[in-house]
Amino acid sequence: MSDLVAYVDGGSQGNPGPSGIGVIIDGCASGPIRIAKWIGHQDNNVAEYVALMEALQCALALEAKALHVYSDSEVVVRQMRGEYICRSSRLYSLHWTCRKLARALRFSISHVSRENNAEANHLANTAVRKRTV
Secondary structure, three states, X not given: OOEEEEEEEEEEOOOOEEEEEEEEEEOOOOOOEEEEEEEEEEOHHHHHXXXXXXXXXXXXXXXXXXXXXXXXXHHHHHHHHOOOOOOOHHHHHHHHHHHHHHOOOXXXXXXXXXXXXXXXHHHHHHHHHHOOO
């Protein structure tokens, strides 16, 4: 497996509230991987980090060499790039885990507008509505 691209999104109905994640991973020989998961009662930022962690874990399981992630969460993107310091106690362990997983890959992350992240958003919302695991 070589280079993968992931679009990730996490969301909650209410903040906090019922939450889900959506992940699309492109670059696999078998075609895109789509993930929609219910993650319980969380806030938006936790859901965004859980979506990123899911993409990182999937890339590592696929033995990818590199992963580029697109996210519509400026908080996650800027914290992962080191532009913002993660001071939130509820996000710190998720941030730390994602950074550790990312070190095993050639990792990069970019901010993308919500309009350009619609499929991952749809998967996250579907997971919340159906409470799919």
